[in-house]
Amino acid sequence: MKPLTEQEIRAAFVNCTKGETKRLSVPRDLADQPWEDLDYLGWRDPQAPDRAYLVVELDGRPKALALRSSAAGSWQARRSMCTMCLTTHSGGVSLMVAPKAGRAGQQGNSVGAYICSDLACSLYVRGKRDAGIGARLPETITLEEKIQRTVTNLAAFIAKVTS
Numbered sequence: 001m002k003p004l005t006e007q008e009i010r011a012a013f014v015n016c017t018k019g020e021t022k023r024l025s026v027p028r029d030l031a032d033q034p035w036e037d038l039d040y041l042g043w044r045d046p047q048a049p050d051r052a053y054l055v056v057e058l059d060g061r062p063k064a065l066a067l068r069s070s071a072a073g074s075w076q077a078r079r080s081m082c083t084m085c086l087t088t089h090s091g092g093v094s095l096m097v098a099p100k101a102g103r104a105g106q107q108g109n110s111v112g113a114y115i116c117s118d119l120a121c122s123l124y125v126r127g128k129r130d131a132g133i134g135a136r137l138p139e140t141i142t143l144e145e146k147i148q149r150t151v152t153n154l155a156a157f158i159a160k161v162t163s
Contacts (some may be wrong), residue, residue, distance in 0.1 A: 001038040006030065007040075009055050012062035013071055014101045014162055019064055023055065024066065036162075037126055039151050042119025044069075051094060054119060057153050068092040069117070083113045084153045085121035089131050092117050101162045111160040125150050 004012075006026045013021045021029040025045045027033070033041060040056035048144040055064040080093035116124065116131075123129035124136065125146050137145065 001035050001040065003033070003035045004030065004041065004055060004062055009064060012055055012064035013066060014063055014158075015105055017100045018065045020066065024051075034123070034128070037122055037128055039125075039147060040119075042115075042121070042156055044119070047137060048147040052119060053066065054154075056151075056158065058155055059101055065098045065158065065160075065161055067096040067098050067115075068091060069096050069145055075124050080114060082116045082121060082124075084115055084157070085125045085150045086137070087135050088137070089116065092131060095140040098157075098161045100160075104147070112159050122147075122148065 002132060009026055009030075010021045010024075013024075016024070020086070025047060027028045027041075027043050039157045040054050042052065042054040044052040050069050050103050052067040052069055053068065055062050057063075079088050079090050093114050094117040095112050097110045100109045100111060115121070120129050124131055126143065127136075141149075
């Protein structure tokens with residue numbers, strides 16, 4: 001992923017109002033992000049832990065989503081699999097819900113997916129972050145194919161939000 005500026009990130013949101021994008025919290029450490037290892041930039045709002053955001057580059061342009069995650073509960077102690085990167089975690093996967101873009105979102109429609117709670121799918125796929133024993137199931141596909149699968153899953157999720 002190519003490095004993004006705060007202005008590029010704010011302009012990329014597809015499921016927020018302009019006022020919401022002005023108020024949302026963008027990471028202060030953009031210059032320190034491992035951009036070459038990211039398929040998307042994901043972060044949680046430090047002031048509102050139930051809010052998360054992700055930005056992915058599709059067709060050469062960044063697209064960003066505002067997400068809400070479910071509150072932590074006893075169900076999170078179970079082993080769950082991220083639908084984006086297929087990493088399994090004990091308590092490290094959250095249901096992330098994105099309001100749909102446009103009129104559908106204004107009417108309260110949303111789309112959800114189970115995603116790594118720390119939004120570090122790119123790092124798990126590349127083996128740069130460890131989710132523990134058994135987190136990455138043995139596969140015969142190449143790293144590039146795993147990365148492409150993650151990007152395809154992200155693109156499908158964004159397509160559902162924007163359709």
